[in-house]
Amino acid sequence: MVQLSEGASRIYGEAAFEVLAKAQELEEQGKNILHFEIGEPDIETPKNIAKAGIKAIQDKKTHYVPSIGITELRKAVQDEVEKTRDYRPDIEQILITPGLKPGIFFSMLAIVNPGDEVIYQDPGYPTYGSVTSFIGAKGIMVPLSEKNEFRMNPDDIKDRITKKTNLIVVNSPQNPTGSVMTKSEIEAIAELAEEHDIYVVSDEIYSKMTYDTCHYTPTARDEAKERTVLLDGFSKYYAMTGWRLGYMVAPHTMVDRLQNFLVSAVSCTAAFTQWAGIEALTGDQRFISDMMKRFKEKRNRIVKGLNSISGFHCLMPKGAFYAFPNIKGTGMSSQECSEHLLYKAGVAVLPGTAFGPYGEGYLRFSYATTLENIDVAIKRIQDSF
Numbered sequence: 328m329v330q331l332s333e334g335a336s337r338i339y340g341e342a343a344f345e346v347l348a349k350a351q352e353l354e355e356q357g358k359n360i361l362h363f364e365i366g367e368p369d370i371e372t373p374k375n376i377a378k379a380g381i382k383a384i385q386d387k388k389t390h391y392v393p394s395i396g397i398t399e400l401r402k403a404v405q406d407e408v409e410k411t412r413d414y415r416p417d418i419e420q421i422l423i424t425p426g427l428k429p430g431i432f433f434s435m436l437a438i439v440n441p442g443d444e445v446i447y448q449d450p451g452y453p454t455y456g457s458v459t460s461f462i463g464a465k466g467i468m469v470p471l472s473e474k475n476e477f478r479m480n481p482d483d484i485k486d487r488i489t490k491k492t493n494l495i496v497v498n499s500p501q502n503p504t505g506s507v508m509t510k511s512e513i514e515a516i517a518e519l520a521e522e523h524d525i526y527v528v529s530d531e532i533y534s535k536m537t538y539d540t541c542h543y544t545p546t547a548r549d550e551a552k553e554r555t556v557l558l559d560g561f562s563k564y565y566a567m568t569g570w571r572l573g574y575m576v577a578p579h580t581m582v583d584r585l586q587n588f589l590v591s592a593v594s595c596t597a598a599f600t601q602w603a604g605i606e607a608l609t610g611d612q613r614f615i616s617d618m619m620k621r622f623k624e625k626r627n628r629i630v631k632g633l634n635s636i637s638g639f640h641c642l643m644p645k646g647a648f649y650a651f652p653n654i655k656g657t658g659m660s661s662q663e664c665s666e667h668l669l670y671k672a673g674v675a676v677l678p679g680t681a682f683g684p685y686g687e688g689y690l691r692f693s694y695a696t697t698l699e700n701i702d703v704a705i706k707r708i709q710d711s712f
C-alpha cells in the first residue's frame with residue numbers, strides 16, 4: 328500500500344484556522360460571530376504601499392528575480408536594521424522571504440538535526456514546535472508564567488540546556504501572550520547562546536508593536552554574524568499579511584544553505600511585493616504610530632472588560648495585539664471555555680492550549696477589531712455565564 332512520509336505526519340497546523348472554519352460554519356447558519364481568533368490587523372495596507380505594488384506590476388516587475396531578493400529591497404532592509412537594531416548587517420547577510428514563516432522553516436532546517444534539542448516558549452507560536460517535530464528533533468519547552476508577566480526567564484533556559492541543545496527560538500513581543508522581554512533578559516539569552524555554542528533564531532514580527540516599552544534583539548550581540556538569525560517581516564505592522572513579505576539576517580556561513588532552500592521551495596519572493604516593501608520601509612511611517620495608538624485604546628478596553636468577567640483575570644500586555652486572560656476561575660478548561668464562548672456567546676477566540684500545554688487555563692483574544700465589537704463581545708461573554 329502506498330504510504331505518506333513519516334515527516335509529513337509530524338508536522339501540524341494552526342488552531343486559528345480551525346476555529347475560523349468553525350466560526351464561519353456558524354455564520355453560514357445565520358449566527359452572528361465576533362472574531363477574536365485571527366492574528367492580523369483589521370485595517371488595509373497603507374495606500375502608498377499598495378500604490379507602489381500596483382505601479383510595480385504596471386512597470387512589469389512580474390518576472391523571476393534573485394532568490395535572495397532584489398538588491399534595492401535588501402539595501403532598504405540593511406538601513407532598516409541599522410535604524411532599529413543599532414548594527415548594520417552586511418548586504419550579503421540579508422535574504423528576502425515570502426512572509427516571515429519561511430524564515431522560521433528554512434533557518435530551522437539549516438540549523439537543526441534529528442535528535443537535537445530545540446528550546447522555545449510555551450505557550451508560543453505553534454510553527455516552532457511543528458518544524459522541530461517535522462525534523463525529528465526534540466522540543467524543550469520553557470513555561471511562561473503569569474507571575475513573570477509571561478516573559479521567558481533566561482534562568483529557565485539555562486536549566487534546560489544540555490549537550491544536545493542546538494537552538495533557542497526567541498519571540499518578543501510574543502504571540503500569544505503579548506509579553507515583551509527586557510533588555511537584560513534578551514542580553515542574557517544571547518550570552519547563554521555564546522557560552523554554550525548554541526544558535527538563536529529571533530522571531531521579531533511584532534518588533535514595532537510595543538506599548539510604552541522597547542523591543543530588543545538578541546542578534547545585536549554578534550550582529551547576526553556567528554550564531555543568531557534575525558527574522559522580521561511586513562505582515563503585521565504594515566498590515567500586509569496577504570502580500571507575503573519578510574526578511575532574514577543570517578550569518579554568512581548559513582546564507583548559501585538558506586539561498587538553496589529558497590531556490591528549491593519558492594524560486595523567489597514576488598517582485599512587485601518587494602517593490603511595495605521598499606515603499607513600506609522608506610515611505611511615511613506615521614501609519615504605524617497611528618495604528619498603535621488605536622491598538623492601545625483597544626488593549627485598554629479589552630483588558631478592562633475581561634477583568635470585569637467573573638472567573639477571568641487578565642494582565643496588561645506590553646506588545647502585539649493579543650490579550651491572554653487567565654480563565655481558571657470559570658472551572659472550565661481552555662478548550663471548554665473557548666467552545667462555550669463560540670457556541671453560547673458567538674465570540675471566536677483561541678484556547679491557550681493551541682500554543683502548547685502550558686497555555687492551559689488561558690484564552691487568546693486578538694483585539695484587532697473595533698472598540699464596538701470589543702464592547703459587544705464583553706457583554707455577550709458576561710451574559711453567557
Ligand SMILES: Cc1ncc(COP(=O)(O)O)c(C=O)c1O
Nearest residue numbers: 366426427428452502532560562
Ligand atoms: C510570532 C509569529 N511569527 C510569524 C508569524 C507569521 O508571519 P508571516 O505571516 O509574515 O509569515 C506570525 C503570525 O501570526 C506570528 O505570530
